[in-house]
Amino acid sequence: MAGEVTSGYAPVDGVDVYWESRGSGGTPLLMVHGGYGTTAVFESVPELLARDRQVVAIELEGHGHTGNTSRPFTWERFGDQVAGVVRHLGFGQADLLGWSLGGGAVLRCAIQHQDLVRKLVVVSAPCRRSAWFPEVLAGFDSMTAATLAPLLRQSPLGVAYAEVAPDPDAFPSLVDKSGELLRRPYDWSDEVKGLTVPVLLAYADADSIPPSYAAEFFALLGGGLRDANWDGSLAPASRLAILPGMTHYNIGPSPKLAAAVADFLG
Numbered sequence: 001m002a003g004e005v006t007s008g009y010a011p012v013d014g015v016d017v018y019w020e021s022r023g024s025g026g027t028p029l030l031m032v033h034g035g036y037g038t039t040a041v042f043e044s045v046p047e048l049l050a051r052d053r054q055v056v057a058i059e060l061e062g063h064g065h066t067g068n069t070s071r072p073f074t075w076e077r078f079g080d081q082v083a084g085v086v087r088h089l090g091f092g093q094a095d096l097l098g099w100s101l102g103g104g105a106v107l108r109c110a111i112q113h114q115d116l117v118r119k120l121v122v123v124s125a126p127c128r129r130s131a132w133f134p135e136v137l138a139g140f141d142s143m144t145a146a147t148l149a150p151l152l153r154q155s156p157l158g159v160a161y162a163e164v165a166p167d168p169d170a171f172p173s174l175v176d177k178s179g180e181l182l183r184r185p186y187d188w189s190d191e192v193k194g195l196t197v198p199v200l201l202a203y204a205d206a207d208s209i210p211p212s213y214a215a216e217f218f219a220l221l222g223g224g225l226r227d228a229n230w231d232g233s234l235a236p237a238s239r240l241a242i243l244p245g246m247t248h249y250n251i252g253p254s255p256k257l258a259a260a261v262a263d264f265l266g
Helices: 044-047 077-087 101-112 135-142 145-154 156-164 170-185 189-193 211-220 255-265
Strands: 005-012 015-022 028-032 054-058 096-098 117-123 200-204 239-247
Touching: 005 077, 015 044, 028 044, 028 077, 028 101, 028 255, 044 054, 044 255, 054 077, 054 145, 054 170, 077 101, 077 239, 096 101, 096 145, 101 189, 117 255, 135 170, 145 156, 145 170, 156 170, 189 211, 200 255, 211 239
Parallel strands: 028 054, 028 096, 096 117, 117 200, 200 239
Antiparallel strands: 005 015, 015 054
């Protein structure tokens, strides 16, 4: 049943990655939280999606139950960690969904391990750093433990972290390493063009990324470049969803997102 939750750890790349599983059947869906998040950030969405498939939510290195290390965060390592969980759990292939930071992680997984991915859902994340609004980039530039850790500790994300982290005192390190990652330039546009898996790009209409960029990302996947024909025969395999009344910070747990994802996964 969807309501029954099992959990465990996948030993991947020198870290035990925490996972929680709901439901059964179908192609498994692996879900990845945003920055500072835990499996709980999606609220009821895993339960909604687990009605007709297995849904596994994970916590990346340094987040939630998953321990921290002395090494810096990299997008490529996050992608490998997602792939490692897929392999550890014995899934031949999986569908992937990532929100914000998790969107970058699952995108890198699909780029680096395309054979493991059936369908990909990228939520509120770009494939190049410069796509974020200037004020968001400025926030990344000032993201250090000295400036943000005391404030973030009092936030819902900080409280949730402290409740489950194996070492709650590692939170300042999480802030510093997240800031270092988010300040690092990247542009994966050319690698995105090489993806052959169907992709759902989902954004809020008041996101941290402009809708014009969402259309640009979609075009890299072959979307929005021509009329789909009267019978839909020329429609791309990938999709773009702009969810109304949403922001970057509340799209992840939204039933609107769950409905779009369920329709896309089929």
